[in-house]
Every structure is written in structure tokens, then in C-alpha cells.
Amino acid sequence: MREAPFRVIALDTQLDRTTFCSGAEPLDSYFHRQVTQDIRRRITACFVALTPDQRVAGYYTLASASLLLADLPAAIGKKLPRSPSVPAIRMERLAVDQHFKGQGLGGALLADALDRAAATEIAAFALMVDAKDETAASFYVHHGFIALPDSPLASFLPLDTIRSTPRN
């Protein structure tokens, strides 16, 4: 990232979310109006990148999920146990404020999510994403995600490929 360093933390509900604008309306309105309620209900976890002056420059959300073996590429599915699905973590949303786009922050938030998912003591085979459109899907493929053969907007990255950083 070329600009001042960002700090990634779990969303603090005291932070001002109202000025955040990625330009993707559903992602912005979710962050403005819904995310804190979902956190309270333990439906999602949200992490934000903060500038040194506490401005939210980007956010992503994580939740538990499962990945159907039948949806995986055959070469990967055949190496997994013969159960209908394997545990996974879903990155449901990822958005960078327009002011900070193109500076590496989206990639850094994705790396942070992978690191966080790989560091958890609860087992998960992969981080999965459902991209909102083909442009977003190509962002994930650019970062090594594998598209599901029959749902090209959905992709995953096995977490055993991630060397996680210990978290305290």
C-alpha cells in the first residue's frame, strides 16, 4: 500500500460508518445500516481498515459456511473425505472506499481475511467467496482463488496453502 499504513481491526461500533462509500450501493448500505445488528446476532464478523485518523477505508465480513463437495473441481473433491460437504469460512462482503481504491488495500484486506481464517482453531477447509459480478470474481481469481466449475462467481482458496501469522 502506498498511502499511510492502515490498521485492520474488528469493527468498533463507535466508528463513523456513514461516510464510507465504495460505490457499490448494497455493500455501502449494508455497512451503514445492517452490519452492527448482524454482529450482535453473531451472524457475521466485520473487520475494518482504519487510517491513522480513524477513517474507515475498507471492510470485509466473515461467517462460517460449508462447501458442497459436489461443487468442487473433481481433482480437489476426490482428495477430501466422502461426506456431502466440508467446513469453510465465507467472506460475504469486501469493499474499499473509492478514495482508497487501486492502492493495494483490497488485496491487503483479502490477505488479512485469509490469514485470520487460517489462524482460527476451528477447522475450515477453505475461504470461499460469492462475488457480486464478473468484475469482482476476476479480483478473486487474480489472487489465486479457484472458481467453482458450475458457479463461476463463486470461488474458494484452500486454507492449507496459507502460512498464517500467529494472532494474539
Ligand SMILES: CC(C)(COP(=O)(O)OP(=O)(O)OC[C@H]1O[C@@H](n2cnc3c(N)ncnc32)[C@H](O)[C@@H]1OP(=O)(O)O)[C@@H](O)C(=O)NCCC(=O)NCCS
Ligand atoms: C474489488 C475491490 C475490493 C478492490 O479493491 P482495491 O483496493 O481497489 O484493489 P487493490 O488495489 O488491492 O488491487 C490488488 C490487485 O488486484 C487487482 N485487481 C483489482 N481489481 C481487479 C479486478 N476486478 N479483476 C482483476 N484484478 C483486479 C489489481 O490490479 C491489483 O493487482 P496487483 O497486486 O497484481 O498489482 C474494490 O474495487 C471494491 O471495493 N469494489 C466494489 C465492491 C466489490 O466489488 N467488492 C468485491 C466483493 S463482492
